[in-house]
Amino acid sequence: MSESTESIEGSLAGPIVITGAAGFIGAHLAAKAINSGLLVVGIDREAERPSLSTNPNYRHYRMGLPSADLEDVCRRYAPELIIHAAGPSSVPESLIEPFADFAAAVPAVVSALDILRKQRRHTKFILLSSASVYGSPGYLPIREEEVPRPISPYGYHKYMCELAVEEFASLYGVRACIARIFSAYGPGLRRQVLWDICCKTMSDAPDLLFGTGQETRDFIHVSDISEGVYTLARAGSMSGGVYNLASGKQTSIAELALWLTQALGSGSSPEFSAQVREGDPRHWQADITKIMSLGFSPRVSLSDGVIEYARWFLSDESLVKRA
Numbered sequence: 001m002s003e004s005t006e007s008i009e010g011s012l013a014g015p016i017v018i019t020g021a022a023g024f025i026g027a028h029l030a031a032k033a034i035n036s037g038l039l040v041v042g043i044d045r046e047a048e049r050p051s052l053s054t055n056p057n058y059r060h061y062r063m064g065l066p067s068a069d070l071e072d073v074c075r076r077y078a079p080e081l082i083i084h085a086a087g088p089s090s091v092p093e094s095l096i097e098p099f100a101d102f103a104a105a106v107p108a109v110v111s112a113l114d115i116l117r118k119q120r121r122h123t124k125f126i127l128l129s130s131a132s133v134y135g136s137p138g139y140l141p142i143r144e145e146e147v148p149r150p151i152s153p154y155g156y157h158k159y160m161c162e163l164a165v166e167e168f169a170s171l172y173g174v175r176a177c178i179a180r181i182f183s184a185y186g187p188g189l190r191r192q193v194l195w196d197i198c199c200k201t202m203s204d205a206p207d208l209l210f211g212t213g214q215e216t217r218d219f220i221h222v223s224d225i226s227e228g229v230y231t232l233a234r235a236g237s238m239s240g241g242v243y244n245l246a247s248g249k250q251t252s253i254a255e256l257a258l259w260l261t262q263a264l265g266s267g268s269s270p271e272f273s274a275q276v277r278e279g280d281p282r283h284w285q286a287d288i289t290k291i292m293s294l295g296f297s298p299r300v301s302l303s304d305g306v307i308e309y310a311r312w313f314l315s316d317e318s319l320v321k322r323a
Contacts, residue, residue, distance in 0.1 A: 011234035014038035017079040019065060019112070020086030022046040024189050025128065025181075025225055029083055032226045034058055041077050043070065044086065066111030074115055074123070081124045081233050084112060087161075089191070091132065091279040094154035105157040106164070113168040113176070124238055125165070125176040126229060131218070131246070131284055133159040133180065140250065141287035144180070144242045152279030162242070169240035177236045179229055182246035182286050185305065186222035187312035193217070193253060194306070197260045198313045200270045208273035213254030215276075216283045218246040221300035231296040246286035247298045259303060263310035 016033050020026040021042025027049045030040045034057045041059045042048055048060035059077075063069050065086055074082075087105045088094060094101035109127060116123055132155035133148040150156040168174040185194050193209075200207050220228075228245040236243060254272070261269045276282075288296075 012036075012038060012230070013080055015041055015077045015079045017041045017043065017073065017077065017082045019043040019070075019082070019084050019108070021052075021060065022049055023085060023089075024186075025184060025222060026083075026085035027052065027188075028186070028222045028226050029085060029229060030058065032223075032230065039077075041073060041079065043073065065108035070112060071115045071119075074119060074121070078121065079123050081126070082112060082116070083126045083128065083229060083233075084109060085128045088154065088157075091152045091154045092277065094152055094157070095279055098153035101153050102157050102160075106160045109161040110164045113164055113174055116174045117168060117172045122175060124233060125174060126232055126236075127161055127165050127176065127178045128229070129162050129178050129180045129242075130155070130158045131180050131182040131244070131286065133162065134281070134284075136281040137284075140283060141248065141285040142244065143287045144244055144290055151281065154279070166240040169238070175238035177232055177238055177241040177243065179232055179243055179245045180286075181225060182218040182220055182244070182284060184222055184225055185219055185309065187309055189222070189309075193256065194260060194309050197257050197270055198264065198310070201257075201261050201264055201266045201268075202313075207270075209253070209257070209270045210275055210277040211253060211272055211280070212274050212276075213257065213272040214252055215280070216250040216252050216285065217256075218248065218250055218285050219256070219302050219305070220245065220247045220298060221302075221305045224298040224300055227299070228291060228296050231291065231294050235294040236291075243291045244286040244288050245291060246288055247302070248286055248288040249302070250283065250285035251302055256302070256306070259306045260310060263307045264314065 018026050021030050022044035033040045039057050045064040052058045088101045135149040135151040148159050165176045169176045257269045
């Protein structure tokens with residue numbers, strides 16, 4: 001399943017600044033904009049992805065955030081849109097080092113918003129947040145109106161970032177909105193549950209997966225995430241609006257493991273430890289009515305996406321050997 005080739009140039013003129021552009025989601029967002037002929041300015045503490053480095057429509061600035069250099073970048077390029085995809089991405093690590101998670105998440109968002117406040121531009125700002133702000137919700141599917149009840153430092157800090165967006169939109173008129181992304185996946189993702197299942201399935205001595213297998217998640221392919229984010233850029237409420245970004249369907253981890261091991265050609269599935277990991281919710285399913293009303297519709301079925309992920313994993317001999 002390749003990155004969606006549907007053009008976004010009719011709704012955006014660019015340039016677009018993407019923080020976290022060397023990351024999994026950020027790189028896909030950059031590729032989609034570049035393929036539409038837009039100038040993309042990538043910000044990341046890491047070097048640019050090789051797939052982007054030679055493209056004439058891509059500029060990469062290697063910096064950690066917050067940084068005063070970001071203000072210079074915004075002044076130089078006068079971006080139409082900033083997508084903030086930078087920040088920590090691990091619930092377990094946030095539990096071990098909560099201050100480090102806070103320091104890598106909240107100041108960067110506040111700093112970027114403050115740059116827009118001072119420069120008084122009409123730049124749009126989209127924060128990529130997380131379903132982790134919901135914690136363990138009281139009902140399914142989860143609507144945006146659900147009161148956030150995080151159960152991990154990662155979730156709390158994502159919610160703090162959201163509150164900063166609300167603050168700058170409300171008090172200073174910064175044009176901004178929030179995308180609460182559920183369980184992202186796709187080729188190239190070297191962490192989280194699909195990665196764990198692949199590694200443990202292909203290992204000679206597979207470890208147990210956390211949980212019972214009956215936990216559910218709402219998985220969304222990275223190409224659909226890209227489509228959803230640019231839908232918000234085109235039509236979302238830029239007064240601090242919040243949007244769920246998901247498939248709208250829940251799938252048990254046991255079912256996911258079965259599909260994935262079959263796609264890997266394995267005759268057995270990983271077993272579960274029955275140990276629920278701290279910070280992990282039991283069930284997730286998003287109500288995506290709000291973003292669908294803007295014209296978004298997820299296109300990649302989980303069954304197709306799992307096959308694509310397995311093919312990617314098996315195509316890289318180094319991954320299979322390491323597993």
